[in-house]
Amino acid sequence: MESSCSSPGEKLYDGDEYSIELTDDFSTLDGEVGKRLNQMVPVRHVPRINGEIPSADEATTDHQRLLDRLKLYDLVELKVQGDGNCQFRALSDQFYRTTEHHKFVRQQVVNQLKSHPEIYDGYVPMAYDEYLKKMSKNGEWGDHVTLQAAADSYGIRIFILTSFKDTCYIEILPNVQKSKRVIFLSFWAEVHYNSIYPEGELPTLESKKKKRGILSEQFPCSLM
Known part of the structure; x- marks a missing residue:
């Protein structure tokens, strides 16, 4: 079976430093998703690297x-590209309402991992420098360690609706909360991440292009 995320490719990002501001413009939409999921009790998040890709039958x-x-919670996925960057594309869509800032999101995550090895090293069953080198590459799959680092870097809660048989809903809490935003992703276990929205609120291609145009004007050095 082919995974929805491809193998790693070139390095993360070549160019000058740039920044993109996280806004609270979408807190109402976040709250609507949260209302639909508040009946569930989230499972405590334990950072870990990726497991084995499931068989075709298991994946189906x-x-x-x-x-x-x-469907049960009236949620829909915004399907992101399966190029190995799916976790970072899904995070980018939730943070900025465009998947195109995935390299920037990866950069923030890697910077967080580099700055605080004492937090994450114990969850990585390999030489930490090798792990950092691997995660710095464009196309390298994100894992539950990078999700924790994303939550910590942005100071934001992340909720994952999963395909795990015994774990429906995972909550990832930041070390220090910096934003009222809440991020919602779906996780087809060990295969693919997507960004999720309430039914009927999925952004149209036209609204995505409009938002992307605004971001281009505000952040001309960003990866558009």
Whole structure:
């Protein structure tokens, strides 16, 4: 079975430093997703690297389980590209309402991992420098360690609706909360991440282009 995320490719980012401001413009939309999921009790998050890719049969069953859960809570996925950057694309869409800032998001995550090895080293079963080198590459799959680093870097809560049989809903808390925003992703276990929205609120291509144009004007050095 081919995974929805491809193998790693070139390095993270070549160019000058740039920044993109996280806004609170979407807190109402975040709250609507949260209302639909508040019946569930989230599982405590334990950072870990990726597990084995499931067999074709397991992946099919897992995917259907995820689709059933999305339908149950009237949620829909914004499907992001499966190029190995799916976690970072999904995070980018939730943070900035465009998937195109995925390299910037990866950069923030890697910077967080580099700055605080004492927090994350114990969850990585390999030489930490090698892990950092691997995660710095464009196309390298994100894992639950990078999700924790993203939550910590942005100071934001992340909720994951999963396809795991015994774990429906994972909550990732930042070390220090900096924003009222809440990020919602779906996770087809060990295969793919997407960004999720309330039914009927999925951004249209036209609104995405409009938002991207605004960001281009505000952040001309960003990866558009």
